[in-house]
Amino acid sequence: VEVPRFYDKEERRTEESSYYKLLHEIAKPSEIILKKIIKGLSQRDYEEVTRSVLESFGISQSSISRAFIEESKKLLEEFEQRDLGEHDFIALVIDGKYLSHENIVIALGITMSGVKAPLGFIQTTSENSEAIKGLLKNLIGRNFRFEEGLLTIIDGSKGLKKAVKETFGKFTLTQRCQWHKRENVVSYLREEEKEIYRGKIQRAYNEPDYET
Incomplete structure (x- = not known):
């Protein structure tokens, strides 16, 4: 949010949002916690993932009900085990x-x-x-x-x-992927030339044939 304030028309004054300020005071998850979450997802250890997420925001396990952990575990399992046959x-x-x-x-x-x-x-x-x-x-x-x-x-x-x-x-x-190909090509150019050739490559992609 570029301007984290709001204007009260009735009181005719500008106020800062206390809730927005609280969001910025939440500590970012540590690298160790992030790796634990990733490891849990890749090994389908869904319960460990939910516990790691709680740790990352400084929430003790005692302050969260077991029902929340079980429900989160269930949702992750459902995502990884969905039947894809209903889609074309x-x-x-x-x-x-x-x-x-x-x-x-x-x-x-x-x-x-x-x-x-x-x-x-x-x-x-x-x-x-x-x-x-x-x-x-x-x-x-x-x-x-x-x-x-x-x-x-x-x-x-x-x-x-x-x-x-x-x-x-x-x-x-x-x-x-056209995006990867384009970025690979422009990576060999000088900074001032990159945007010019991004445009040229994109216009070439948009052509319906090679005769124009």
Whole structure:
């Protein structure tokens, strides 16, 4: 919030929000806590995750009911075990993101109607093919259908490409993410040239054919 205040028209005065101030006084989770949360998610130790979240905000276990911990554990389990068969996925986006210096590979599905749905994720030291295949096989085990054709979008990683090919075979068409490709190209340019060539590359992407 750029201006953390509000104006009282009746009293004709400006006041600071005490609740907003309290939010800023909450200590940020430590790196140790964040790693515990990530480890719990990747190993499906959902109860440990919820306990770690409570620790990160300085909340003692005695101040939270067991019902909250059990309900949070249940929701995380449901997310990781959802049946994907009810959706008609036509595309799959796979990308790695860093959270507290840990690499998390995320699988995002896109349905026939254009709805994006997070499907699953794993923690891995690198985007190696064996780890990614484990993620993809988990999706298939949850009835992720791909036999009618699937567009897979990745960042260009050889490990990702190999895992996708070995898992989905002839049923998938793999495309390198345009954003990753564009940023890889402009990374070799001087700072003052980057925005110029970002625009040129994006305009090239938007062309319907190569004849213009």
